[in-house]
Amino acid sequence: MDFNRKCFVQTQVFCQLRFVVQYRQYLHQTSTQLFNKTASLMFARSQAKLLTKVAKIASISQPINRIITVEWTDGMKGKFPLIWLRDCSPDPVTYSIGPAMTARNLTMNEFDVEQSPKSVRLENEQLVIDWKDTQSRFDSDWLRLRNPSDEEMANRRRSVYLFPDSTWGKAEIERKLKKFDHNAVMNDDKTLHDFLEAVCLDGIALIKNGPTNTRAAVPDIGERIGLIQSTHFGKVFEVTTKADASNKAYASSGLLPFHTDFPSLAHPPELQMLHMVRKAEEGGNNFFVDGFQVAEQIRKERPDVFDILTKYSLEFIEEGYDVHEGPNGNPKRFDYNMSARHRTIKLDEHGKVIKIQFGNAMRSWFYDCDPEKIQDIYRALKTFTDYCYKDENVLKLPLENGDTVLWANTRLLHTRDAYRNAPDGNRTLTGCYFAWDVVKSKVRYLRRKLNLPSAQPSA
Structure with a gap:
């Protein structure tokens, strides 16, 4: 190709490319203007x-x-x-x-x-x-x-965080515990909203009439709610009696103490869900106590104890291994060595109780304080536990096969009593965890989608 012909071809190609670039710029400018008007x-x-x-x-x-x-x-x-x-x-x-x-x-x-x-x-x-x-x-x-x-505006806006404005004891929660039908939760957005809102405000809600003898309920409900939070026990776990247990809940059918799950983690899961696959032949009842209620009782009646529980952190450790489903779907061993420190009662900048975290089974020997304060810390923990076991504070919640309970793990303490397995099978539950961000996001989204009066602007 001669020089002139080559220059002509290059010029033509350049002009075509310039036209394409200019046309794209025009489209971008036009679409941006249209977007801004639409926005x-x-x-x-x-x-x-x-x-x-x-x-x-x-x-x-x-x-x-x-x-x-x-x-x-x-x-x-x-x-x-x-x-x-x-x-x-x-x-x-x-x-x-x-x-x-x-x-x-x-x-x-x-x-x-x-x-x-x-x-x-x-x-x-x-x-x-x-x-x-x-x-x-x-x-x-x-x-x-x-x-x-406008103070009403401020109060209305604060409600977007879905933080409870009241606590409960046994009498209150037995009267107002919200119960929902499984199929309605799975298929009706308003029911799902009401279920999750109840958990936000009361710390607990119950789903009835769910599937029995199946482990699919938890992942199905979890997908309906949002993102399940994985832990070192996997995404969905099973609670049953195991010979080589990695957790006290699996170790025996004996009584468990009141606790919150995973105080050994710096950021423990904030909600827990359990589904009863197969209940025990006898016993195995679940019990819950509102830790926020206990904290307020102690604040009022034992301010000295309240000061200790909100001031001194406890160390919690959890070391061992668990076998659960790995990335490829096959059983995999997961080794862990967890350690974290938490105050039993955590307050916000206004002195409001916002978290309860305590698990005696995982409590360490280490106290990062003056040795002369350690006796007072033990006394405070004993008082805290005594308040948890007051009959006026404890909700007994027997779960039937197919029942699912969702509760706030950093608000409610939970336990179960001793049980006897049936001859043909062990008491079995499946469970998972969630973050508040996921649950509250779903509530806000459904409020906007359903145009509920409680909907709030996002900008």
């Missing part, structure tokens, strides 16, 4: 479902000390910081809103926290703010739902 519309529609139409905005103030005051026609007022209004602006420059994602586009390293608006006005019943890089338009509903001056 903005989806954002507005999603918020409209969450709140009945409220009063109109009567007036707005110009910024004073970087605060805009909004007053509604029903007399309600709200103070909105400028920086918050810019950060939370419901526009596609600030947020990416789509079916699979809601995320803030702004980055803190580029965010001007001292910026001031170009203009602030009330226009078409909206608070309109012009910024240097975008325009914010806030509907009355949007502002009212997020009014920082």
Whole structure:
């Protein structure tokens, strides 16, 4: 090929490539504009479902000390910081809103926290703010739902975390323990929501009329809820009497003490589910106690003990091996050596009880404190245990074949009494664990999907 012909061909190829690149850029720009318009519309529609139409905005103030005051026609007022209004602006420059994602586009390293608006006005019943890089338009509903001056708003928003606002003793839980039908939980979203919400608020709920003599119930329910949390006992485990047991629960049919599972882990599973495959011929009843209730009783009646239980960490160790299904489906031996430290009662920054963790079988010899405090720690643990065994605190829950119970492992302590196996087979349960994040995510998702009154905005 001569030089001129070669140059001509290269020029043609280059022009074609440039056209393809420019066309792709055009498509990208067009689709981005369309996405932003769609996202903005989806954002507005999603918020409209969450709140009945409220009063109109009567007036707005110009910024004073970087605060805009909004007053509604029903007399309600709200103070909105400028920086918050810019950060939370419901526009596609600030947020990416789509079916699979809601995320803030702004980055803190580029965010001007001292910026001031170009203009602030009330226009078409909206608070309109012009910024240097975008325009914010806030509907009355949007502002009212997020009014920082409204204590009801704050309480409503706190409920998104699904943290219990009450505890229970024997009389209360026997009266209000929620029970659900297995088929309804598996096939009806509202029933699944109500079941999981009950676990969030009461720490426990029961499923009745499930399949019997099968180990499939736990993985089936687990898949319905979300991601099962694996441990060193596998994803789905079996609880039955074993000759070479790796855990006290498998070691004998004798009485077990009240405990939470896996205090030997730095991040123990927060919920446990058990399904009764085959109950014992006699005994084997399950018992539960609300550790939050016990903690509040001790706080009120024995503040000295409460101080110790919330101040000093205990070490828990668990060493051994277990044989369960490996990655290829075949039995595999898993060796482990777990060690972690936890306070028996864990508080949040406001002094609210948020976790209970204790298992005497795994409690270590090591106390990382002044030796003179060790006697007081033992006394406190004895008092804590005595409160757990008070009849007024204990729920007895016999499980029938096909029953499934889900409870909060970092709130409730559990045990079982001694049992006698039937001549033709051992008492057998299957179980698994979950994280609160998975369960609460499912509740929030179902609230939005079913448009329940308790649904909350995600942005």
